[in-house]
Amino acid sequence: MTLRNTADRWGTISQLLHWLTVLLILIMAVVGLVMVELPKSPRYFWVYDLHKSTGLTVLALVLLRLLWRAYAGAPQPVAGTPRWQERIATVTHWLLYAMVFAVPLSGWLYDSVSGLRPLRWFGLFKLPKLAAPSQELQPLLRDTHEWLFWMLVALVAVHAGAAFYHHLFQRDATLTRMLPGRRDRSAVAPSVTASEIR
Structure with missing residues (x-):
């Protein structure tokens, strides 16, 4: 496992950023859906601030992911993948980047025009x-x-x-190359014993 991406799989840093983003989006979504049902109380404002701080973290992570991808590149498409699937995957990936960027940014804009309390990242510092x-x-x-x-x-x-x-039906490495501690099936060469050589 390498820190940088290779032609066959995503590296450790890309995997870490990917799964951390997934986790934070899940937290942000659950908190956002729950907080609308809460009465206006100190607990509500604490949950609201948690939602906003998590969103700001996701925004920072997607910027970091884009910078890292520009530096480390991306793996080649899995061998045997039809061209139309490659194109759909590429479009979907960039739409995901755009949405992960747009959702917290729109929340930041909404908070700004609402004229609410100062926006603070986990209470540590204020954002404009x-x-x-x-x-x-x-x-x-x-x-x-x-x-x-x-x-x-x-x-x-x-x-x-x-x-x-792809994992269950195509049985290729699309999913596993984003998982830690796994090697792509396509990257594993079959072993050759001495008896087979003879």
């Missing part, structure tokens, strides 16, 4: 407002944030479904 308070833009950005979230959910479902389809 991206726009001036605006009652006219507030419902638009709230709805935009929500719709972008559901678009992200749909893309994640397609992405995960395709990975499991």
Whole structure:
């Protein structure tokens, strides 16, 4: 296992960033869906701040992932994959990057125009407002944030479904090369014994 990506699989850093992003998106989604049912209380504001701080972390991670991908590259498509599947996978990957970037950014914009309390990352430091308070833009950005979230959910479902389809039915290395401690089937050469040589 190497830190950088190879032609056959994703490296350790890409895997770490990928699965950490998945975990944080799951936390952000659950907290976001639960907090709308909470009464306005100190607990509500704590949960709300957790949702915003997690979103900001996801935003930073996707920027880091893009920088790392530009530096480390990406594995080649799995051998035998049809060209049309490669194109769909490429488009889906970049749409996922766009959505993972757009969802927390739209939340940051919504928080800015709402004129609420200062936006603090886990209470450690304050982040600037991206726009001036605006009652006219507030419902638009709230709805935009929500719709972008559901678009992200749909893309994640397609992405995960395709990975499991390749793993269970195509039986190729599409999924396993993003898992730690596994080698691609295509990268493993069959062993040759001395008796077979003779």
